[in-house]
Amino acid sequence: MSKRYSYVPAGGGTNYEWSADHTFVKVSSADTGGHYTLMEDNLEANFKLGLHLHCYHAETFYILEGSVDFYIDGDWMTAALGTCLHVPPGVEHACIISEGCDAARMLMIYQPSGFDQYLEELVKFSDADFENNAKVAALNKKYDIVNVGPVPAR
Template sequence: MAKRYSYVPAGGGQDYDWSADHTYVKVSAADTGGQYTLMEDNLKANFRLGLHLHRYHAETFYILEGSVDFYVDGDWMTAQPGTCLHIPPGVEHACVLTQGCTAGRMLMIYQPSGFDQYLAELGQMTDADFEDSAKMDALNQRYDIINIGPVPDRPAG
């Protein structure tokens, strides 16, 4: 009989080690019937997530370690451990490690699911695929990622 639950130990889950972060899928679309995906994202010193939005899914971030600056709907905020940020569909957002912070770790919930499948497709791509703007545009559209631009400049002070 198939298990009716999933168990992922510390350091476990499908992982994707990118140049700017190392992401672990803890609860996949398959585990939730497509309702949500839960991931642990380990941010590296050069982490920057450019300005984007999602038309159909929400994101929730819970900071575990480090300090992350978020730009959400025109506002800048610094998220410390214990901070929870929920971003509904249609809201522009970006994030970057806070200046002076060299690493971070956060849980991310995507609802409905799908981001884990996006990562799986990215994980199969070649360098040439990443350079093919038509291919990347189609992939982003399929997974509801509307890229707007780089991380906006944060005003001094």
């Protein structure tokens, strides 16, 4: 009989390491029947995520360590330890690790699920794939990621 729950120990979960962050999938799309994905994102000092939005997905961020500056719907704010931010569908947002912060860690809920599947496909991209604008655009469209531009100036 298969288990009707999932257990992910500290430091566990499918993980994706990038140049500026290391992400662990704690609750996958498969675990929730597509309802949401829960991930732990460990950010390095050079982390930044450009301005984007999701037409159908919401994102919720909960800061576990450090601080992250978020640009949401035209407003800049610093999210320190214990801060929770919810970004509904259609709202432009970007984030960057706070100045003077060497690292940060946050939980991210992506609802409905899919961001874990996006990372699963993205990690398979070659350098040539990343240079293929049509291929990148198709993947972003598949996972409801609408890139708007770079991190806005303060």
